[in-house]
Amino acid sequence: MQKIAVLRWGHRFRDERLTTHVALTARAFGVCEFILADVKDEKIKATTEKIVQRWGGQFDFNMGVSWKNAVKEWKAKNGIIVHLTMYGENIQTSDVLQRIKATRKDVLVIVGSQKVPSEFYSEKISDFNVAIGNQPHSECSSLAVFLDRFFEGKSLVKGFKGWKIKVVPKPHGKHVIKHR
Amino acid sequence: MQKIAVLRWGHRFRDERLTTHVALTARAFGVCEFILADVKDEKIKATTEKIVQRWGGQFDFNMGVSWKNAVKEWKAKNGIIVHLTMYGENIQTSDVLQRIKATRKDVLVIVGSQKVPSEFYSEKISDFNVAIGNQPHSECSSLAVFLDRFFEGKSLVKGFKGWKIKVVPKPHGKHVIKHR
Secondary structure, eight states, X not given: XXXXXXXXXXXXXXXXHHHHHHHHHHHHTTOXXXXXXXXXXXXXXXXXXXXXXXXXXXXEEEEXXXXXXXXXXXXXXXXXXXXXXXXXEETTTSSHHHHHHHHOOOEEEEEOXXXXXXXXXXXXXXXXXXXXXXXXXXXXXXXXXXXXXXXXXXXXXOOXXXXXXXXXXXXXXXXXXXXO | OOOEEEXXXXXXXXXXXXXXXXXXXXXXXXXXXXXXXSOOOXXXXXXXXXXXXXXXXXXXXXXXXXXXXXXXXXXXXXXXXXXXXXXXXXXXXXXXXXXXXXXXXXXXXXXXXXSOOGGGXXXXXXXXXXXXXSSOOOHHHHXXXXXXXXXXXXXXXXXXXXXXXXXXXXXXXXXXXXXX
């Protein structure tokens, strides 16, 4: 099965909560590796790791590596790069998702912010530029919908090994069980 | 067709970018009405309205109304309340989405933050508590996936009337057209 990792580009410290949400979205939707490129933000790392400790699963949080090196490394391991951008091929009207799957290669998903380097759009970097609709919205939303569709919803029922806390779905109220 | 509005609860000023992303997600995924409950944040309103002016469509941005009054009004107009929460019925494993559609009623989607009032989970407020997976992630992601599934992806190809700028999807590079 194709593995997916996520690279977050363009994080600034004021984006703390947004980038945390991107990382948690990656984890919840079945990604095992996260790269916060070019910067280090200990607070986000700590928040994410705390969630992983409580809720389980395997999720590698890396930071500080340059996006260029991360991309180079990924390609050296025969992986492909998918850049989520509103300028790319529309996931709803094109066959871009099928083409990504057909490669059967591991995918590094790049999520940026408003102004990403123009190189991201070129063939040299991104094998695919994918638009979750061609309107401006959010890297968080784009990532969630991309992963939901890529994994055909299956990641939403994924079990996370080593959980200390777990939700039992309920129409009303809250039900949480704790692992002793 | 069922109309969807979004109510954002629990916004704090430090959440400016996150709430903006929630509003833009609502718009991009086919929602026409947004309520920033209990607070006013002129900056978010201005950012959102600027996007609407450039990219088109109809999107009412309301703020300052209390969530209680908004819910009461919505119910008085025979609408239903859907609360997105990791504690609710899993959208992937349950038939909750079908049941929501089967009501054929207009939907007010409540997206909160970590600590929402416990009343939100009760039958008195929420007709449905829906979990986009039962793991912690993001209100932005939850809203995007809920809307993507509700509209079966169709909102991602929706045209926005009165646009001044528009993207032409492209595998590589950027292509934007401007309306004279």
